[in-house]
Amino acid sequence: MANPAILTVDDDPAVSRAVARDVRRRYGDRYRVVRAESGRAALEALREIKLRGERVALLLADHRMPEMNGIEFLEAAMDLFPAARRVLLTAYADTGAAIDAINLVDLDHYLLKPWNPPEENLYPVLDALLEAWLAAPDPAVGETRVVGHRWSAPSFKTRDFLARNLVPYRWLTTDEPEGRRLLAAAGVGPDDVPLVVTPDGKSLVKPSAAELAQHVGLITSPAADFYDVVIVGAGPAGLGAAVYAASEGLRTVLVEQRATGGQAGQSSRIENYLGFPDGVSGAQLAERARRQSLKFGAELITAREVVELEPAGSARLLRFSDGTSVSSHSVVLATGVSYRKLTAPGLAELTGRGVFYGSAATEAPSCADQEVYIVGGANSAGQAAVYFSRYARRVHLLVRGDGLTHSMSQYLIDQIEDIETIEVHPHTVVAGAAGDTHLRELTLCDSRTGQAHTVETSWLFVFIGAEPRTDWLHPVVTRDPRGFVVTGSDLLVEGRRPAGWSLPRDPYHLESSVPGVFAAGDVRAASMKRVASAVGEGAMAVSLVHRYLEAQ
Incomplete structure (x- = not known):
C-alpha cells in the first residue's frame, strides 16, 4: 500500500515549491508529497488518490488563490477525505478569514507566511496534526470498479448508491476496452450490467443494495440483538437522534435503507443552517454528523429495510426484509419522505x-x-x-x-x-x-x-411532493390520511387517549400511538420540513426516550 499523501496547493510557483520542499525534507520518507498550483488541480489530484483507494493525511492550502481560494478548496476536499487534517496558509492580513474558516471547514490550524524557520514555525504544527491523524486515519480502501451502460437505470442506481455512501469507485462503460475485459473476466456479456468488481477481485453481477454494501465495506448487520434505542432512518433527524443518544450513553443503532443524509444529503448547498454562514453541502453535513455519531459509539448499519414494527411486552421488535430482527426498549422513527413520482406518460x-x-x-x-x-x-x-x-x-x-x-x-x-x-x-x-x-x-x-x-x-x-415511507407501520402506528405519523396531543380525540394506549399518562410530544415509539423530522405529521427542525426533533426525541426509559 502506498504511503499516505500530504497535499500542498499554492498558486504562487515559488511558494508552492518552497512548502513542498520543506514538507518533503521532513516527511518524505513516510508520506508522499503531492504539489498542485490551483484548487481545481488539487481537487483532481485528490479524486485520483480517492479512486486508487489511497489515503490523505494532511492538506495545506494557500488562502488567496484565483477561481477557488483555500477555504473553498478545503471545503470541497472534505467530501473526499473528511479525516485529513486541514491547514490554511495565510498572510497576516488574512487571519480574520482563517479564523472564520475554523468553523466552516473544521480547520485544524492556520499558518502565517513566511514560516521560516520551519523547525520552529512549520514542523511542530505538522508533527502534532500528523500524530492526530495517525491515531484515527482514513482507512485504506482498494479500488471498486463498476461496469455498465451510460443510460442504464440499474447502472445509475449502483453508482448513486456508492457515491452517496462515500465508497470510491471507478466507472467504466461497456464500450471501453477495460470494461470489456472485466466483463470477459467475469464471464458475462454486455447486457449483464452493472458488473461490480470489488477491491478483493470478487465480481458481482446486478447486485442488490444489500449485497453491494456487504462487499464494499459497509456494515449491514447490528452487532447486538438488543439496544436502548433503534433509530430508523439516517437523515438529519435520525443523525441528530443518534448523536444525542450515543453521547448520553444509550446503546444506539441507526438503521438506514439507502444512504446517510436522506434527501438533505443530496442537497448541493444548504445556506440557512445555523453555524454555516457560507453554506454547507448536504453531503458534508451528513458526513460530519455520521462521524460524530460513530465517535460517541452509535452503530450505523446500511442497506437494511425495516418492514415491520411489533410491540413485544416492554420491548419493541423491528423486523428486516430478510427475516432477521432487532429489539430495543425504544424506537425513533426518522424515515423522512421521498419525492413524489410524476405520472405523465413515458416518465x-x-x-x-x-x-x-x-x-x-x-x-x-x-x-x-x-x-x-x-x-x-x-x-x-x-x-x-x-x-x-x-x-x-x-x-x-x-x-x-x-x-x-x-x-x-x-x-x-x-x-x-x-x-x-x-x-x-x-x-x-x-x-x-x-x-x-x-x-x-x-x-x-x-x-x-x-x-x-x-x-x-x-x-x-x-423535486415535488413529500410522501412518507410508512406503509410498513400499518396498522400498529396511527398515521394521518397522507401517511405521516401522528404524535403527542394530536393523538387525543376529545381528550381520550388512542386505542390500545397502556400507560396512565398522555403521549409525549413526539411519541406515537405506541408507547416508546417516537417520530422525528419530516415523517411526523405537522412537522416543519427543514433540516434544522429535523435535527432539533431528533435531539428532542432522545430527551423523551430518557423520560420513557426512566419511568419503566
Whole structure:
C-alpha cells in the first residue's frame, strides 16, 4: 500500500515549491508529497488518490488563490477525505478569514507566511496534526470498479448508491476496452450490467443494495440483538437522534435503507443552517454528523429495510426484509419522505435514464453545456437549480404555481434571479416524455391554458411532493390520511387517549400511538420540513426516550 499523501496547493510557483520542499525534507520518507498550483488541480489530484483507494493525511492550502481560494478548496476536499487534517496558509492580513474558516471547514490550524524557520514555525504544527491523524486515519480502501451502460437505470442506481455512501469507485462503460475485459473476466456479456468488481477481485453481477454494501465495506448487520434505542432512518433527524443518544450513553443503532443524509444529503448547498454562514453541502453535513455519531459509539448499519414494527411486552421488535430482527426498549422513527413520482406518460420507463428523482449529483458533470429541466418550487429544487447552473448551458425551473415566493426561501430566490442561465417557468407541468435508450424530449403544458409544446433534453430532475415511507407501520402506528405519523396531543380525540394506549399518562410530544415509539423530522405529521427542525426533533426525541426509559 502506498504511503499516505500530504497535499500542498499554492498558486504562487515559488511558494508552492518552497512548502513542498520543506514538507518533503521532513516527511518524505513516510508520506508522499503531492504539489498542485490551483484548487481545481488539487481537487483532481485528490479524486485520483480517492479512486486508487489511497489515503490523505494532511492538506495545506494557500488562502488567496484565483477561481477557488483555500477555504473553498478545503471545503470541497472534505467530501473526499473528511479525516485529513486541514491547514490554511495565510498572510497576516488574512487571519480574520482563517479564523472564520475554523468553523466552516473544521480547520485544524492556520499558518502565517513566511514560516521560516520551519523547525520552529512549520514542523511542530505538522508533527502534532500528523500524530492526530495517525491515531484515527482514513482507512485504506482498494479500488471498486463498476461496469455498465451510460443510460442504464440499474447502472445509475449502483453508482448513486456508492457515491452517496462515500465508497470510491471507478466507472467504466461497456464500450471501453477495460470494461470489456472485466466483463470477459467475469464471464458475462454486455447486457449483464452493472458488473461490480470489488477491491478483493470478487465480481458481482446486478447486485442488490444489500449485497453491494456487504462487499464494499459497509456494515449491514447490528452487532447486538438488543439496544436502548433503534433509530430508523439516517437523515438529519435520525443523525441528530443518534448523536444525542450515543453521547448520553444509550446503546444506539441507526438503521438506514439507502444512504446517510436522506434527501438533505443530496442537497448541493444548504445556506440557512445555523453555524454555516457560507453554506454547507448536504453531503458534508451528513458526513460530519455520521462521524460524530460513530465517535460517541452509535452503530450505523446500511442497506437494511425495516418492514415491520411489533410491540413485544416492554420491548419493541423491528423486523428486516430478510427475516432477521432487532429489539430495543425504544424506537425513533426518522424515515423522512421521498419525492413524489410524476405520472405523465413515458416518465416511468425513462426513470434512471434521463429522468431522476432528487439531485443525482453524480450526473451533474455529464450535463455540461446541455439543457437541464428541474420540476419543483421548494428549496430542494432551488438548490439543485443553482448547482446544475455551474455545468448546464441553461437550467429550466418548472413551477406549477405562479412563482417561487410561496414555497422557496428568499435567499434562494435572490440567488436564482442573479444567475442568468436559470430560467423560471411558472404555470408549467410535465405532460409527457419520450426517448429510446434515454430521455430525448419532454412535453410541457401551461396549467392555465392547457397549451402544450415539446422541448429537446436528456435531463429531467424532479423535486415535488413529500410522501412518507410508512406503509410498513400499518396498522400498529396511527398515521394521518397522507401517511405521516401522528404524535403527542394530536393523538387525543376529545381528550381520550388512542386505542390500545397502556400507560396512565398522555403521549409525549413526539411519541406515537405506541408507547416508546417516537417520530422525528419530516415523517411526523405537522412537522416543519427543514433540516434544522429535523435535527432539533431528533435531539428532542432522545430527551423523551430518557423520560420513557426512566419511568419503566
